[in-house]
Amino acid sequence: MSKKIEVCLTPALIDLYDIEQSIVVVIDILRATSSITYGIDNGAEAIIPVAQVEDCLNYRDSGFLLAAERNGEVVAGYDFGNSPFSYTHEKVNGKTVVLTTTNGTKALHLAQKRAYQVVIGAFLNLDSLCDYLKSQDKNVLLLCAGWKDQFNLEDTLFAGAVVNNLRQNFEHFDDSSVAAEDLYALAKADLRKYLHKSSHSHRLAQLNIEEDVVFCLQLNLCKTIPVLEGERLV
């Protein structure tokens, strides 16, 4: 099969893509998919993404950890939010986490409706993810979670890093893939420096969580590729 790679630059565009036979990689670098990858790598039994804050409450008596983030902040009354530092081995090993975030979990739900398979991508698992995508006889859609249905730089940069890694193994690249790869070429020497231009990085700086941004830009800290099985990322 001659394989195709496409980049969907915001969740608002997902209906334009034919994904029934594709692996969809959901990308929310700051911070949902980075934290999910880190959490599963650290032994979380599962992470259950839910769309609404109230949906977490259905799991109130389950013994699961309940995590909710809106606009970058932990929602009052929940165990934690979306910081990767809440997903360490000490905190999540052997536990199931129910998670809702502003953009990341929404993108996951959109992908889940039609995709052949949904997996999680982050700089933290870049090489493992790319090796997996090379090994599968499937087209790939890289779905950027963006910010409230708008384009963002950090997810697009990561999509570009994946395209660059897969260039020899895929035959067809859409224009968004080419643009993402070109952006990555521009920024890769110092991703943190480039992302000072990004709106979400400013948003997180106002919340004093610069260390989260630096953490999420580390390459290949994790081997895990979280996969959506039913409602659970494992």
Ligand code: 3SL
């Ligand atoms: O929108 C999301 O899914 C989040 O990752 C946003 S934040 O980084 O927690 O602000």
